[in-house]
Amino acid sequence: MLDQAHGLRALASQNRDERKAATSPSLTEKSSETFAQAVVTPPAQVRRARVIAVTSGKGGVGKTNFSSNLSLALAETGNRVIVVDADLGLANLHVVLGIYPQYNLEHVTHGDRSLREVLCPGPNGIRIVAGASGLAELADLDAIRREALIESLGELDALADVVLIDTGAGLARNVLAFLCAAGEVLVVTTPEPTALTDAYAIIKTVYHENPQSRLMLAVNMAQNEAEARSAQERVVSIARRFLGTEVVSLGSIPHDPVVGQAVRNGKPFLLSYPSSPAARAVRKIAHQLTYSAPAPAEVEGVGGLLNRMQRFFNRHLGGR
Numbered sequence: 001m002l003d004q005a006h007g008l009r010a011l012a013s014q015n016r017d018e019r020k021a022a023t024s025p026s027l028t029e030k031s032s033e034t035f036a037q038a039v040v041t042p043p044a045q046v047r048r049a050r051v052i053a054v055t056s057g058k059g060g061v062g063k064t065n066f067s068s069n070l071s072l073a074l075a076e077t078g079n080r081v082i083v084v085d086a087d088l089g090l091a092n093l094h095v096v097l098g099i100y101p102q103y104n105l106e107h108v109t110h111g112d113r114s115l116r117e118v119l120c121p122g123p124n125g126i127r128i129v130a131g132a133s134g135l136a137e138l139a140d141l142d143a144i145r146r147e148a149l150i151e152s153l154g155e156l157d158a159l160a161d162v163v164l165i166d167t168g169a170g171l172a173r174n175v176l177a178f179l180c181a182a183g184e185v186l187v188v189t190t191p192e193p194t195a196l197t198d199a200y201a202i203i204k205t206v207y208h209e210n211p212q213s214r215l216m217l218a219v220n221m222a223q224n225e226a227e228a229r230s231a232q233e234r235v236v237s238i239a240r241r242f243l244g245t246e247v248v249s250l251g252s253i254p255h256d257p258v259v260g261q262a263v264r265n266g267k268p269f270l271l272s273y274p275s276s277p278a279a280r281a282v283r284k285i286a287h288q289l290t291y292s293a294p295a296p297a298e299v300e301g302v303g304g305l306l307n308r309m310q311r312f313f314n315r316h317l318g319g320r
């Protein structure tokens with residue numbers, strides 16, 4: 001156990017060092033700068049990934065199918081995308097993407113592999129961090145393992161423009177840790193009244209925990225445009241009225257049989273049915289995210305997420 005703890009700490013500090021090396025110019029780079037450049041050039045901009053957590057109040061509304069196909073659509077528009085399966089109960093993102101990675105998050109929490117080593121290439125150049133079914137709740141991991149996992153997530157900043165995190169549903173502490181820490185939270189709902197109520201509950205909790213985060217909404221499995229629009233308007237107007245906050249509506253994905261068919265074929269619908277209504281809708285949302293609702297001016301990247309996750313656990317577990 002002691003050896004493992006030591007290994008995990010070493011992994012965490014190795015990640016820290018790698019990140020520093022990736023973001024600070026080397027001595028030789030610096031010395032080759034002219035004096036004028038050194039004076040007028042602002043400090044090298046640290047590139048940070050846009051971190052978007054995809055979640056829902058009610059389970060089974062289509063988060064995983066949506067996140068995996070959205071990640072492919074975001075890659076089509078030129079983004080370097082990493083998608084993380086943070087559903088620690090039922091990890092199935094890789095199944096929807098039709099890939100079977102050798103390593104997953106459990107190897108990271110055990111200290112066997114760094115996060116960089118478990119990244120698995122997927123279609124369209126995306127990379128995936130596969131989840132592990134039945135992985136203990138983040139909150140239940142001992143502090144050292146949790147710290148190793150949180151630290152290692154920081155590596156992703158240098159490797160991606162967008163990090164999409166597919167979470168489990170609901171208000172479990174484990175899910176909330178990701179939601180309350182992410183710069184942007186994309187809530188998926190169906191038009192059903194129960195799903196809308198649960199979507200609002202998530203929005204309210206995230207808003208109270210992290211009022212700075214940008215809240216976004218997508219309606220899935222709508223029967224038609226009118227139903228989708230009415231669902232969006234209900235959530236947006238309730239959040240405006242009771243929380244005084246704006247939820248950005250990204251659009252909707254229709255109910256489309258190709259979604260289930262694509263999973264059965266082992267090939268995401270964006271690739272296997274590229275001109276289906278679902279694929280066109282997901283591309284439109286990717287376009288919205290990239291151009292109409294681009295990253296907020298101050299992207300804190302995965303580093304910001306980590307700090308807030310640590311604070312979340314300190315608050316809710318008293319530092320355990």
Ligand SMILES: Nc1ncnc2c1ncn2[C@@H]1O[C@H](COP(=O)(O)OP(=O)(O)OP(=O)(O)O)[C@@H](O)[C@H]1O
Nearest residue numbers: 059060061062063064065169221254255256259260
């Ligand atoms: N737009 C859609 N049209 C038709 N079926 C859909 C659509 N989106 C998702 N589904 C179906 O809904 C079911 C649940 O999808 P998915 O697993 O993506 O949901 P989830 O929100 O990730 O679930 P969980 O809460 O268990 O993580 C699947 O059978 C999927 O095929």
Ligand SMILES: [Mg+2]
Nearest residue numbers: 063064087167
């Ligand atoms: Mg899911």
